[in-house]
Amino acid sequence: MSSIAVPRQRERNVLAAAFGFVRYHVLTVYSLLFFAYLLLPIAIVVVFSFNHPVGKFNFTWQGFTWDNWRYWDGIPGIRGAIILSLEIALIASVIATALGTAIALALVRYGFRGRATTNILIFLPLSTPEIVLGASLLTLFLNLNVVFGFWTILIAHIMFCISFAVVTVKARLVGFDRHLEEAAMDLGANEWTTFRKVTLPLTAPAILAALLLCFAISIDDFVVTYFNSGSSVTFPLFVWGAARIGAPPQVNVIGTAIFVVALTAMLANVVFQRRREVRA
Amino acid sequence: MNFFHRHRGLTPYLLLAPGVAWLAVFFLVPLGFLAYQSLQSGNIDFGYAFTWAWGNYWHAIRDYRTQFVRSLEYAGIATLLALLISYPVAYWIAFRGGRWKNLLLLFIVAPFFVTYLIRTLAWETILSDNGFVVNTLQSLHVLGPSGRLLATSTAVVTGITYNFLPFMALPLYVSLEQIDERMLEAAEDLYASKLHAFLRVTLPLSLPGVVAGTLLTFIPAAGDFINAQLLGSPDNHMIGNVIQSKFLELTDYPAAASMSFILMTGILVAVAVYARIVGTEQLTGTAA
Numbered sequence: 414m415s416s417i418a419v420p421r422q423r424e425r426n427v428l429a430a431a432f433g434f435v436r437y438h439v440l441t442v443y444s445l446l447f448f449a450y451l452l453l454p455i456a457i458v459v460v461f462s463f464n465h466p467v468g469k470f471n472f473t474w475q476g477f478t479w480d481n482w483r484y485w486d487g488i489p490g491i492r493g494a495i496i497l498s499l500e501i502a503l504i505a506s507v508i509a510t511a512l513g514t515a516i517a518l519a520l521v522r523y524g525f526r527g528r529a530t531t532n533i534l535i536f537l538p539l540s541t542p543e544i545v546l547g548a549s550l551l552t553l554f555l556n557l558n559v560v561f562g563f564w565t566i567l568i569a570h571i572m573f574c575i576s577f578a579v580v581t582v583k584a585r586l587v588g589f590d591r592h593l594e595e596a597a598m599d600l601g602a603n604e605w606t607t608f609r610k611v612t613l614p615l616t617a618p619a620i621l622a623a624l625l626l627c628f629a630i631s632i633d634d635f636v637v638t639y640f641n642s643g644s645s646v647t648f649p650l651f652v653w654g655a656a657r658i659g660a661p662p663q664v665n666v667i668g669t670a671i672f673v674v675a676l677t678a679m680l681a682n683v684v685f686q687r688r689r690e691v692r693a
Numbered sequence: 694m695n696f697f698h699r700h701r702g703l704t705p706y707l708l709l710a711p712g713v714a715w716l717a718v719f720f721l722v723p724l725g726f727l728a729y730q731s732l733q734s735g736n737i738d739f740g741y742a743f744t745w746a747w748g749n750y751w752h753a754i755r756d757y758r759t760q761f762v763r764s765l766e767y768a769g770i771a772t773l774l775a776l777l778i779s780y781p782v783a784y785w786i787a788f789r790g791g792r793w794k795n796l797l798l799l800f801i802v803a804p805f806f807v808t809y810l811i812r813t814l815a816w817e818t819i820l821s822d823n824g825f826v827v828n829t830l831q832s833l834h835v836l837g838p839s840g841r842l843l844a845t846s847t848a849v850v851t852g853i854t855y856n857f858l859p860f861m862a863l864p865l866y867v868s869l870e871q872i873d874e875r876m877l878e879a880a881e882d883l884y885a886s887k888l889h890a891f892l893r894v895t896l897p898l899s900l901p902g903v904v905a906g907t908l909l910t911f912i913p914a915a916g917d918f919i920n921a922q923l924l925g926s927p928d929n930h931m932i933g934n935v936i937q938s939k940f941l942e943l944t945d946y947p948a949a950a951s952m953s954f955i956l957m958t959g960i961l962v963a964v965a966v967y968a969r970i971v972g973t974e975q976l977t978g979t980a981a
Contacts, residue, residue: 426886428886428888429886429887429888429889432886432887432888432891433887440781440784440785440789441785441789443781443782443785444781444782444785444786447778447779447781447782448782448800450778450855451800451801451803451804451855451858452800452803453819454804454807454812454815454816454819454855455803455804455806455807455812455815457815457818457819458807458811458812458815461815461818471818472817472818472821472823472824473821473823473824512711512712512715513712515708515709515711515712516708516709516712516713518708519704519705519706519708519709522705523704523705523708525702525705525706531709531713534713534716534717534720534721535716537720538716538720540908540912541912541957542912542913542915542916542933542956542957542960543913543916544916544917544918544933544936544937544953544956545724545727545916545953545956545957546720548727548936548940548949548950548953549720549723549724549726549727549953550719550723551940552723552726552727552729552730552946552950553719553722553723553726555946556726556729556730568719569719571715571719572715572716572719572720575712575715575716576716579712604704629805629806632808633805633808633809635809635810635919636918636919639937639941640940640941648808649808649809649810652808652810652811652814653810656810656814656923660814664811664814665811667808668807668808668811668812671806671807671808672803672806672807675806676799676803676806679799679802679806680799683795683796683799686795687792687795
């Protein structure tokens with residue numbers, strides 16, 4: 414018996430050693446390559462924002478210039494598109510977060526009839542392809558003869574942001590210590606005061622996270638907006654239009670700017686969390 | 694006594710009402726309108742009328758079967774590639790990330806901070822005919838002297854894979870990160886090699902992440918039309934391109950609406966089949 418078991422054991426050891434080597438060295442190298450792959454297109458966006466293109470295509474490197482940054486709104490329509498995107502993202506994220514927070518509170522705090530149905534209603538938009546979301550809203554507006562523009566875009570953005578807001582706030586509320594609220598009530602606070610003075614401050618980080626997430630999703634949205642914008646042009650729609658005739662380097666400038674702002678916000682968050690962990 | 698105290702049972706409904714109403718009016722009702730539109734006949738000049746025109750569905754499948762199949766194919770390949778590419782990295786961050794975990798995760802989602810269309814355009818630059826990727830492949834004779842990457846299915850799948858990669862990597866990371874390392878120690882104490890510990894413990898325990906990541910990647914990928922439009926040729930068009938042009942350029946609303954429903958059904962069926970397969974695999978995984 415043992416004479417059979419020994420070579421098998423040895424074979425196993427070789428395999429195990431190989432696996433251990435892969436885990437400890439190859440894996441690290443692979444991961445670094447992965448991050449290079451992940452960041453390559455971002456680097457291209459940043460680098461080509463400084464390109465000085467000769468023709469209409471910003472595809473090959475021609476020479477360095479600050480001009481694209483200096484004249485970031487030098488392309489007709491780009492400034493209006495950015496302003497519209499910011500307006501929509503700001504209003505949509507505030508309204509969607511308010512509606513989503515209320516839903517999250519109801520789902521986590523109360524047992525009521527229709528809870529399961531509500532949960533399904535929240536998850537359905539998340540699992541529907543964007544093109545179907547956009548197309549169905551388009552048919553609604555077409556059939557009701559609604560004029561497409563600012564309001565239809567805003568309605569659409571609030572719609573697809575609500576579910577993201579609910580999911581984000583819910584995750585935080587589930588791990589919430591309810592004794593704190595009971596304590597407030599025991600000390601004579603009514604439900605509204607308890608909500609204002611205890612619940613809201615404790616959920617504030619989640620609400621802020623939901624706001625930022627909704628803002629980011631809204632400002633980046635192309636598909637649903639494309640179906641419901643009429644003749645209004647948001648920044649992604651501007652990029653789409655520009656891409657057909659060759660996107661100008663100013664598009665890269667705005668892309669880089671959005672990237673830097675988002676990255677700074679997230680880095681600040683990481684540092685903040687690290688500090689809190691150290692203190693705790 | 695205030696209002697909330699007197700009507701405690703009402704509170705959840707009051708909280709729900711505005712958000713749920715919004716979703717009902719601007720998500721559910723539109724789906725109804727889409728269904729209604731998909732069974733209409735007529736044209737944009739003389740108007741559409743509801744005629745139970747089931748023919749729209751048959752015509753859509755008959756005329757655009759290639760695009761439907763291609764969508765599921767591209768989305769399937771991209772999802773598989775995303776899984777294979779990101780699993781090792783998710784593993785590396787979860788078990789070896791240490792105090793850098795959050796920062797590394799930030800790198801994973803970094804592509805999302807660049808506008809979707811702009812990062813797809815960046816791929817157009819990378820894969821362009823005079824770009825270094827094409828030049829390198831040509832000098833290695835992988836591509837012929839006039840070979841190109843843009844306007845091929847390779848470019849479209851590359852774009853889709855890249856654009857939805859974080860949707861795959863994040864759930865993978867979450868499920869791997871939750872694994873209690875003591876389980877692996879226990880496996881090794883019981884004489885499992887590291888490889889066996891991985892196959893019998895880590896992999897099965899990370900399956901929920903694989904399932905979540907697959908769905909999160911596959912669903913948006915199957916409906917995508919941006920990558921096919923910017924990186925592909927008409928030969929690579931997916932069903933999203935057809936729906937988009939039928940709705941917004943050809944104003945053939947009933948055809949476009951019926952295709953949207955077929956796409957949704959196709960995705961649901963694909964997901965159901967997948968859940969079936971994974972479900973049984975998961976069972977055998979735990980049984981082994």
